[in-house]
Amino acid sequence: VRVRNRALSDPHFQRWAARFPLTRGIAHRRATALFDMSAGFVYAQVLHASVRVGLFQALEGGALDATELSARIGLPVSGTERLARAAAALDLLEMDGERFVLGVHGAALLANPAATSMIRHHELLYRDLADPLALLRGDDVTTSLRRFWSYAAPPGTPTDDVAGYSALMADSLALIADDILDAYPFGEHRHLLDVGGGEGVFVEAVARRFPRLRLTLFDLPPVAERARARLDRTNLGSGVDVVGGDAIRGGLPSGADVATLVRVLHDHDDAQALRILGAIRAALAPDGVLVVAEPMADTEGARAMGDAYFGFYLLAMGQGRPRSPDEVASLLRSAGFGRIHRHPTRQPMLTQVVTAHAASIVK
């Protein structure tokens, strides 16, 4: 690696590699990748602006020229043209002569309101990342994401209402609920406890698939209240027990033989995560199973999503870190869990699944 890197950082070698027929293609691809990395923030802004003005919805009915599009999205014609051409360069749109139509990514986004909510939400992340070094140094900055995820805010800081994050999570859970339910045989259990269950979208999906499973949802009291109200509006009604509390302080309702932690563990530093895991272990029936489901670091084909995207997202949020399946396993082991297994999922970029037994009984 040292020899390779010495060559790659030598300007003479770079000039030679860019001309030599056998290395020309590689040199070009690497230069493009590096350019794309440095321009990534700009590309993200093009996407963000497109979502905010409803560019993709505007083109749902077919091709439009810049003037027609301008009337739909409420930007001046010159701004519309600038945005639409940038979006076309990123395959969000395509050009059909002088007119614009949906491109592959724009069309896909139309069918994916959850991704659209995340793109809108990224406004807070971009604001917080304006000075990444301040975050990396650990300077005492109150970020927008800390206020948004109120459980990550230092005590006494003003925070947003839990409604914001609860709705964002409820929107995006649809993308992964089926993957989790397909990855693990929940039907073999009798009572499921969803810890950090948000507004109850996951337990609702469980109930639909496994109507005989008893269900308990646990979350912070204001979120539990929202879950209760939301579930009461569904035909599940009182079929789900909803309990408010703080998993870090323990006191989870006991007796379930399977617990789930869906997109919860990565939000917490190791010390807090161990307390949550300890509380779950204490609450589970003997030999009960914990199912951890979340996007993880070191995901093949999506490595940047883990340590780069989630690493910096959680840095801005002020706590937590993305963990690889092996790191999740070692945390589970430290909390006294055993018989740890990984279960393949359809979209590992969105969630992986690791299970563990409450008592480390080796068969």
Ligand SMILES: C[S@@+](CC[C@H](N)C(=O)[O-])C[C@H]1O[C@@H](n2cnc3c(N)ncnc32)[C@H](O)[C@@H]1O
């Ligand atoms: C990222 S959200 C995930 C929600 C849901 N599981 C999902 O995937 O949509 C994390 C959830 O954990 C809850 N949470 C965070 N800290 C908690 C704690 N100490 N005790 C109980 N719930 C907690 C939050 O209120 C929030 O609903």
